[in-house]
Amino acid sequence: MSERAQLLLAVADDELILGWRDSEWTGIAPFLEEDVAFSSIAQNEIGHARALYELAARELGTSADELAFDRKPEEYRCCELVQLRLPDWEHTIARHVLYEEADAARLERLKASDDAEVAGLAAKIDREEVYHRLHAQMWLDRLRDEPPFAAALDELRPLAAAVLEPELRNGDTAELAELWEEMTMVRRSQPAGTKW
Amino acid sequence: MAREDEFLEYVQSGGQVETDDWMPDEYRARLRKFIEMHGNSELMGVLPEREWILRAPTLQRKLALTAKVQDEVGHAQLIYRVVEDLGKPREQCLDDLISGKSKFHNVFHYPTKTWGDVGVIAWLVDAAAIISQKALLKCSYAPYARIMKKICWEESFHILHGRDVVLTLMLGTDDQRELVQEALDRWWAPLMQFHGNPIPTDEDPMYVWRIKSQGNDEARQQFLDGYVPQIWELGLTVPDPELRKDEKAGRWLYTEPDWDELKHVVTGHGPKTADRLDLRRRARENSAWVRSVLLAA
Amino acid sequence: MGSLGAARSVIYEVFRQERKGQAFQHAGSIEAPDERFAEWYAREQYGRRGESTALWVVRRDALQPIEDFVDELNRNYHRVDGYPLKEKLKEARERAGTTPPRGS
Numbered sequence: 001m002s003e004r005a006q007l008l009l010a011v012a013d014d015e016l017i018l019g020w021r022d023s024e025w026t027g028i029a030p031f032l033e034e035d036v037a038f039s040s041i042a043q044n045e046i047g048h049a050r051a052l053y054e055l056a057a058r059e060l061g062t063s064a065d066e067l068a069f070d071r072k073p074e075e076y077r078c079c080e081l082v083q084l085r086l087p088d089w090e091h092t093i094a095r096h097v098l099y100e101e102a103d104a105a106r107l108e109r110l111k112a113s114d115d116a117e118v119a120g121l122a123a124k125i126d127r128e129e130v131y132h133r134l135h136a137q138m139w140l141d142r143l144r145d146e147p148p149f150a151a152a153l154d155e156l157r158p159l160a161a162a163v164l165e166p167e168l169r170n171g172d173t174a175e176l177a178e179l180w181e182e183m184t185m186v187r188r189s190q191p192a193g194t195k196w
Numbered sequence: 197m198a199r200e201d202e203f204l205e206y207v208q209s210g211g212q213v214e215t216d217d218w219m220p221d222e223y224r225a226r227l228r229k230f231i232e233m234h235g236n237s238e239l240m241g242v243l244p245e246r247e248w249i250l251r252a253p254t255l256q257r258k259l260a261l262t263a264k265v266q267d268e269v270g271h272a273q274l275i276y277r278v279v280e281d282l283g284k285p286r287e288q289c290l291d292d293l294i295s296g297k298s299k300f301h302n303v304f305h306y307p308t309k310t311w312g313d314v315g316v317i318a319w320l321v322d323a324a325a326i327i328s329q330k331a332l333l334k335c336s337y338a339p340y341a342r343i344m345k346k347i348c349w350e351e352s353f354h355i356l357h358g359r360d361v362v363l364t365l366m367l368g369t370d371d372q373r374e375l376v377q378e379a380l381d382r383w384w385a386p387l388m389q390f391h392g393n394p395i396p397t398d399e400d401p402m403y404v405w406r407i408k409s410q411g412n413d414e415a416r417q418q419f420l421d422g423y424v425p426q427i428w429e430l431g432l433t434v435p436d437p438e439l440r441k442d443e444k445a446g447r448w449l450y451t452e453p454d455w456d457e458l459k460h461v462v463t464g465h466g467p468k469t470a471d472r473l474d475l476r477r478r479a480r481e482n483s484a485w486v487r488s489v490l491l492a493a
Numbered sequence: 494m495g496s497l498g499a500a501r502s503v504i505y506e507v508f509r510q511e512r513k514g515q516a517f518q519h520a521g522s523i524e525a526p527d528e529r530f531a532e533w534y535a536r537e538q539y540g541r542r543g544e545s546t547a548l549w550v551v552r553r554d555a556l557q558p559i560e561d562f563v564d565e566l567n568r569n570y571h572r573v574d575g576y577p578l579k580e581k582l583k584e585a586r587e588r589a590g591t592t593p594p595r596g597s
């Protein structure tokens with residue numbers, strides 16, 4: 001697999017798994033207006049993943065759905081931070097803050113890529129991420145002095161570096177395997193290539 | 197008494213009522229309860245579908261289903277705001293929902309077992325809901341009628357999504373076709389109960405006050421007219437041997453739904469009622485500190 | 494308590510413009526801790542499906558409702574019925590010996 005494809009998959013897998021995790025809050029976020037807002041963030045992340053997969057898919061001769069669903073857990077290249085199941089809001093927002101910060105730096109690099117397609121897509125994604133960063137900032141400003149949040153931020157901070165540095169990634173965790181089971185259970189119930 | 201009579205005549209001839217207008221106590225109480233139940237239903241309707249957001253088998257389905265559920269949360273927001281402006285704060289509505297004091301529609305008390313349910317719910321349950329919601333566009337209480345416009349517009353996307361899911365399954369493998377039929381077999385009875393037991397409109401206070409502009413039976417007939425042909429044209433069967441249209445009378449005939457079962461479910465005894473209220477309660481408790489920091493709520 | 498002090502839920506009214514050139518119309522209301530959150534929530538609740546081209550978001554308590562209008566002395570010069578032309582026109586035509594133009 002080319003370096004380009006590997007890079008695209010790493011970023012796509014991050015956005016896919018994070019989007020999947022964030023979408024778990026739809027319907028049960030702390031209050032209704034935030035529920036609607038956070039669901040849009042989750043959908044945007046999945047949308048970014050899809051666009052990145054499509055770019056990689058053209059090179060690899062496959063499709064975005066096949067890349068998103070039909071690999072084994074050990075083939076995913078996402079960082080540990082996004083794989084974690086975080087069932088409370090303080091951890092979820094802490095992750096959101098840390099990820100958006102690291103991702104901003106990553107997108108700057110991608111926007112400067114010699115590869116016009118990658119640079120172009122990174123620019124598009126970044127224009128949407130502006131809003132995600134605003135969202136993370138407004139929550140950070142409200143929660144930064146709250147002990148549960150401050151603790152969560154400290155706890156997760158060491159994992160943020162791997163967003164930018166793929167060499168720091170250790171591969172799949174047990175939590176990813178569990179998520180993968182659920183994510184793919186309907187799809188796996190029928191032969192590959194079945195339309196849904 | 198004269199003022200109430202005047203008000204009744206006013207709404208019955210199409211008059212619209214705004215938040216700060218005078219309204220009879222009975223009108224306000226019934227109205228608020230009705231709208232609150234709608235809000236509860238949107239919020240509880242999220243839960244049966246949530247599980248499948250995580251299991252959606254393509255990226256497009258994942259996005260469409262997440263957007264659908266997001267719309268329902270958005271509808272709950274719109275509706276509870278109307279209730280709040282009528283005097284009952286959102287937190288109190290949520291308290292009463294979780295404690296079982298207030299109700300939500302029957303269909304959200306049932307389990308979703310397969311991807312087939314996802315299609316059938318979005319196609320048929322949302323269709324049944326949209327029939328009621330279109331009738332509410334003419335509600336005498338204007339703030340509610342106005343939000344119904346946005347709600348109906350968004351619901352139309354849900355039905356498209358449902359239809360797309362079902363059609364794709366029906367064009368797929370034998371297993372996939374079976375998913376749809378099996379889901380339909382389970383959802384038919386709740387669908388037939390959805391619009392409520394038949395009450396003559398002049399005995400239905402919601403109709404008398406023009407909160408609803410359509411009787412329960414009329415809504416059900418409209419649903420059958422619109423959707424049984426759609427079901428049959430796909431080669432699906434409806435699990436009611438009595439179901440047919442009496443063309444002369446212009447009415448659908450069917451096995452009378454079990455109205456006791458409807459009452460039993462809606463008063464909090466559905467198969468998934470306890471689980472789902474419990475999920476709501478725990479989610480709410482866990483995030484209470486967030487609300488107190490952000491909203492002093 | 495948070496570096497910005499204790500927040501309180503505030504109601505914001507949202508007005509939306511569906512297409513450029515159209516009037517802004519009241520769309521609904523949201524609850525938010527402050528302007529930044531209100532902007533985020535309004536954009537999502539009233540724009541995520543691309544249904545609006547612009548929004549105005551304003552605190553409910555900044556709006557001034559006006560519902561009382563006075564016209565005790567019947568200001569008919571503000572209405573069409575304050576200008577009774579029919580009789581005068583008939584008389585003027587008779588005086589000039591003309592017939593009304595077709596269609597008038």
